[in-house]
Amino acid sequence: MSSQDRKAKAAAAASRSNRGANAFVVGGIVVIIAMVVIVSGAIWATTQSGGVDSASELPQGVEEGQPFEPYAGTNPPEDAPVVDVYEDFRCPACKGFEQATGETITQLAEDGEIRLRVHLKTVIDSLTGGESSAVAGSSAICAADQGKWTEYHKALFALQPASETKDGFAEETYTEAAKMAGLSGDDLAAWQQCTDAHSYVDYVQSVDDASVQDGITGTPVIEVEGTRLNWGGLIDQEKQQVDTDRLKQILTSGKVPEDLVATQ
Amino acid sequence: MTRQRVLDLVGLAARLVLGAVLLVAGGAKVGNPLGSARAVQGYDVMPFEVARYVGYALPWVEIVIGLLLVLGLFTRISAVLGTLLMFAFVVGIAQAWARGLTIDCGCFGGGGQVAESETKYGREILRDVGFALCGVWLVVRESSTYSLDRTLFGDNKEHA
Numbered sequence: 489m490s491s492q493d494r495k496a497k498a499a500a501a502a503s504r505s506n507r508g509a510n511a512f513v514v515g516g517i518v519v520i521i522a523m524v525v526i527v528s529g530a531i532w533a534t535t536q537s538g539g540v541d542s543a544s545e546l547p548q549g550v551e552e553g554q555p556f557e558p559y560a561g562t563n564p565p566e567d568a569p570v571v572d573v574y575e576d577f578r579c580p581a582c583k584g585f586e587q588a589t590g591e592t593i594t595q596l597a598e599d600g601e602i603r604l605r606v607h608l609k610t611v612i613d614s615l616t617g618g619e620s621s622a623v624a625g626s627s628a629i630c631a632a633d634q635g636k637w638t639e640y641h642k643a644l645f646a647l648q649p650a651s652e653t654k655d656g657f658a659e660e661t662y663t664e665a666a667k668m669a670g671l672s673g674d675d676l677a678a679w680q681q682c683t684d685a686h687s688y689v690d691y692v693q694s695v696d697d698a699s700v701q702d703g704i705t706g707t708p709v710i711e712v713e714g715t716r717l718n719w720g721g722l723i724d725q726e727k728q729q730v731d732t733d734r735l736k737q738i739l740t741s742g743k744v745p746e747d748l749v750a751t752q
Numbered sequence: 753m754t755r756q757r758v759l760d761l762v763g764l765a766a767r768l769v770l771g772a773v774l775l776v777a778g779g780a781k782v783g784n785p786l787g788s789a790r791a792v793q794g795y796d797v798m799p800f801e802v803a804r805y806v807g808y809a810l811p812w813v814e815i816v817i818g819l820l821l822v823l824g825l826f827t828r829i830s831a832v833l834g835t836l837l838m839f840a841f842v843v844g845i846a847q848a849w850a851r852g853l854t855i856d857c858g859c860f861g862g863g864g865q866v867a868e869s870e871t872k873y874g875r876e877i878l879r880d881v882g883f884a885l886c887g888v889w890l891v892v893r894e895s896s897t898y899s900l901d902r903t904l905f906g907d908n909k910e911h912a
Binding site for chain 1: 782783784785786787788789790793794800805808809811812813815816820825826862864865904905906
């Protein structure tokens with residue numbers, strides 16, 4: 489290499505370093521910022537779904553991810569058919585399901601003719617963001633703690649917001665439903681405290697996780713002894729009424745007729 | 753206009769297309785971590801809990817890479833990452849299709865199970881391949897107009 493070449497190279501290198509920022513320094517800063525953004529974003533997301541402020545309780549005698557049995561107290565006989573209902577208080581089809589079949593199912597469960605297991609899900613939360621489905625589910629178990637599951641369940645569905653937004657139910661809607669359910673005095677205060685504390689939000693989310701792993705990602709779903717029932721097939725399209733007798737017969741027999749087995 | 757300049761403008765277009773898509777896709781998912789987790793879980797390629805955290809982090813990864821591409825900072829590395837991301841999405845969608853899963857890609861929010869008639873795998877794959885090609889262009893020819901690379905590191909990086 490001639491000295492002239494060397495000089496030219498040195499000059500070129502000098503001009504480069506004068507002109508440009510140090511790529512390693514800038515790169516290092518960018519990498520650090522990127523890591524911080526991604527990691528703190530993921531941590532923030534964890535707190536978003538799974539509320540850090542929630543009290544994280546489990547319903548009496550129920551494990552995480554397991555369904556809630558609102559009528560366990562009726563002690564259905566060992567051989568009573570197991571009926572699993574998957575629902576979300578914010579899901580419009582679930583409201584329709586409740587209005588069409590709620591009374592029948594409740595009656596059978598109260599009479600101990602079926603063993604009802606309710607899986608409260610958070611499908612609309614995963615569509616819109618927020619955790620209103622989980623909070624609503626939590627508030628319903630709070631009502632069950634005060635002995636008002638049936639009434640509150642019905643009232644809250646009746647007060648379902650018309651549109652599915654991130655905000656979901658307004659806080660005062662829960663209280664309105666509680667009063668409609670007949671809660672008052674100390675019971676209402678205890679329910680309110682339980683609801684405000686988001687006591688069962690984590691539990692409801694654990695149920696949704698468990699059911700998603702079992703392949704149930706939509707709502708409402710009703711299973712009789714593990715077979716999915718196409719409940720829409722029981723609705724008389726003209727009268728817009730459900731065939732209550734046939735529903736009763738299916739639930740109490742524990743057998744879904746082949747033409748009413750849901751494929752999806 | 754010189755050939756050089758035209759190619760630089762193509763680079764700018766590639767940066768803006770891939771970068772903007774990543775920014776929009778990440779931004780659409782960032783406010784709904786549960787939905788993002790459910791979308792990744794819908795692909796059924798990772799353990800449930802792993803998929804949850806991938807779902808939480810993915811929108812932020814997309815935003816960071818998208819931002820770097822739009823700004824034109826470390827274009828080649830960002831383009832490599834963006835392209836790999838797009839290929840991962842294509843592979844994910846393709847395996848869901850091949851296995852007969854019925855899911856929405858969840859590319860811009862949404863996601864999870866849908867009815868069989870609602871799947872759009874072919875279109876989703878073609879679209880993502882298109883975005884990946886923008887990335888490939890930048891990997892091969894990094895230089896582009898209006899980039900922070902050029903502002904910060906000068907012209908010497910241009911014709912790499």
